[in-house]
Amino acid sequence: MPNTPRPKVIVTRRLPQAVETRMAELFDVELNLTDTPFSQEQLADAARRCDVLVPTVTDHVDAAVFAAAAEAGRLKLCANFGVGVDHIDLHAARVAKVTVTNTPGVLTDDTADMVMALILSVPRRLGEGEKLVRQGNWAGWSPTGMLGHRITGKRLGIIGMGRIGSAVARRARAFGLTVHYHNRTRLPPSIEAEMEATWWADLDAMLARVDIISINCPHTPDTHHLIDARRFALMQKSAYIINAARGEIVDENALCEALAKGQIAGAGLDVFEHEPAVDPRLLDLPGVVLLPHMGSATFEGRQAMGEKVIANIRVWVDGHRPPDIVLEGWA
Known part of the structure; x- marks a missing residue:
């Protein structure tokens, strides 16, 4: 005092x-x-x-x-x-x-809203479409132009089911996503039932089965580079990863390599491992939406x-x- x-x-x-x-x-x-x-x-x-x-x-x-x-x-x-x-x-x-x-x-609702925005943006290629219009390269509507993927019916895997993770899960259910999650402790049965959420004690097992991965855990020594090259290799080639938590949770070099090799389909990032520096490879890769750490910016x-x-x-x-x-x- x-x-x-x-x-x-x-x-x-x-x-x-x-x-x-x-x-x-x-x-x-x-x-x-x-x-x-x-x-x-x-x-x-x-x-x-x-x-x-x-x-x-x-x-x-x-x-x-x-x-x-x-x-x-x-x-x-x-x-x-x-x-x-x-x-x-x-x-x-x-x-x-x-x-x-x-x-x-x-900041729970603000961050969960941004996560949901990225979940919508990446599979539907909103970032690429916006650039196409701004650069004056759009030639008009086409039956096969700018095709993306719907999220309804897809499996969402949430890493960290705290306040923000739970808020993301509730939003995701409204969009027809099936909720899966990995957490240090399992949620009470009543909350799982409310969100129709499936718990995975083994993170690797969940990563291999879901279509979209949302990182919503804190950055700690235990979660540093939690998502690394080994875990990217476990994911489906059609999977998308969303990170609005902390950049250090993802090995950014491994992410760039996974995207370049087609190990995963895309990424939505609001945070970066060495921010404000962004790996220049991310700027040129398709299927990537990049935001300047604005998840809580309301x-x-x-x-x-x-x-x-x-x-x-x-x-x-x-x-x-x-x-x-x-x-x-x-x-």
Whole structure:
């Protein structure tokens, strides 16, 4: 807890104006009005000077940053603007006795909508069709022009049946997809029955049987390169892979090779392994839809994320346990 009623809060990126304004009213806030991502040196400097750091997915809050914080002895709360915390070294945060919070629950529908958009876009070749029109190469309707595949009746395999995975499953059922899923723990029978979902304990077995694969799990050491060359080889040649979770879950080099060799039919990607860098091979391959990490990019979602960040900080300032705690940094 800071000694002053207005803790020093440093925000690493531009947030919605209403969120920044409210923070200015409540805290001694330092905003990043240029929206230029912090370097590691800037992150370490911020960690020395603030009580609360508000990072985003573009910040690598690593051991060096927390070491700088521990040396200064001021930073006590890392209030992440986002759900995923794979960019934050939680072990180092624990050592530095820094509490970490996130913003769960408010991005479920936005992300699930984007997943569904990609599920529709890739088999129906919407990206290719849009380019054809924009480039002035469309010669008019043809009975055999721009043929794709319908999704009704296809099998969707969801990797990670948490909030977002479940929301994707419910949307998919409305489009006539049959839902399969792989999860660390099986869902209760009542939820499986509601979604008419089939659980696979063995991920490899599911991958070999489904037509569309949607990745909706978090990025952890266990899921890093979960989808690699070996697993691409298991998939049907007519299969499509959709990733709106984290780019590091898919071995991007193996993905490019699988697409080039025709091991799978296509991919819809909203995230990339080394973003913002994108493997140039993906830009030229047919059957690929690429988006700039915009799955949660709605005005409503960003506002709700900011409100959760503020709520976590205010509860912490009042000496209580923040509602969206990921790691508790004090005894």
